[in-house]
Amino acid sequence: MTSTATALSRASRHSTPPDRRRLADNITGWTFAGPATLIILGFSLVPMAWALALSFTDSDLMSPGRNVGLENYRALVADPVFHQALRNTALLLLLYLPASLAAGLAVAVLLNRKVRGIGFYRTCFLVPYVASATAAGLLMGYIFDRDFGLFNGLLVKLGLPAQGLLSSPSQAMLVLTVIFFWTRFGFSVVIYLAALQEISKEVVEAAAIDGAGRWATFRHVIVPSVRHMTVFLAVWGMIDVLQFFDLVMTTTKGGPANATVTIVYYVWQLAFTYFTAGYGAAVAYVLFVGTLVLIVAGMLLARRKGATR
Structure with missing residues (x-):
């Protein structure tokens, strides 16, 4: 049946x-x-549409405001704080992204081995990424404090002069980049490690039989094999940088003298500190368009390089 x-x-x-x-x-x-x-x-779409409509007004979030057309976007051209935020964000992108990709791949290669305690070492690199950004910011704010921080205390014990660090306009952005790198590059390690474990051992062994050394194997076998993951991490890291906010909020609050203000932090200031929500929405949409252009350009460039190989 x-x-x-x-x-x-x-x-x-x-x-x-x-x-x-x-x-x-x-x-x-x-x-x-x-x-x-x-x-x-x-x-997602409803708030995006609302923010776009808001960017054409002088709303303060308490009232609808009046329509000002493209006035908010024209004001960006002469806004020195907006230009400073662009420079700070661009500096963070240039410093963080190459270092994150290079260090992530290097550490992943070291962790892609069968040694005693390898699981513990892998976890150590992932913990900063999964930890609370607020907690990391508060901790690092204490470590890099100019007067009572552990870092300056160590410098003084070594006979070196104390540094301004997060209180110095010339050093604050560099210190924030180091903190951001410490909290985020563990993600690159995990992604690269997963990609390395997918590489066939026969391919690596064949390269060794053909006489390729470690550097040649890394350059001609490992790097091409993880190229797609590199593109993914580059795009992901770019988005991370352009949305950089939490560490600024918990450490420097954009100071000193706007030395660490980023685009997203500036949007927050405009909307919730100065109550110029319409102008803040215009800045947010400039960030959105710029992010979209960078991502599309990066993906097209990666595709073109892949096609020529």
Whole structure:
């Protein structure tokens, strides 16, 4: 009886037209995915549309404000704090991204070995990434404090002069870059480590048989094999940098003298400190367009380089 029922079920399934089966599958899929999709779109597209409309007004978040057209966007050209925020964000991007990719791959290669306690070492590099950014900011703010910080205390014990660090306009952004690197590059290590474990051992052994040394194997086997992960991490890191906010908030609050103000922190200041939400929305949309352009350009460049190889 069971075999007969199974045969009838298969026969009825095969007798159903392909278009109807496809429609039934689509309906079933959207029944499960539809509610979550609507929620995600509601919490992303609706605020984006509202912020775009807000950028054309002089709203203070308390009142709708009046329509000022493109005045907010024109004001950005002559805004010195906006220009400073752009420079600070660009400096962070140039310092952090190459170092994160290079150090992430180097550490991943070292951790891709079967040695005693390797799981503990891998966890040590991941902990700063999964730790609370607020906690990390407060901790690092204490370590790099000019007067009572551990870092300056160590310098004094070594007979070196104390530094301004987070209180110095010339050093604060560099210190924040170091802190940001410490909290984020563990993600690159994990992603690269997963990619390295997918490389066939036969390929590495074949390179060794052909006489390739460690550097040649790294350059001609490992680096090309993880190229797609490098593109992903470059895009991910770029987004991380352009959204840099939490460490600034918990350490320097944009100071001293706007030396560490970033684009996102400036948007927050405009909206919730100065209550110029319309102008803040304009800055946010400039950031959105700039981020989109950089991501698309990076992906096209990576695709072109991949096609020429």
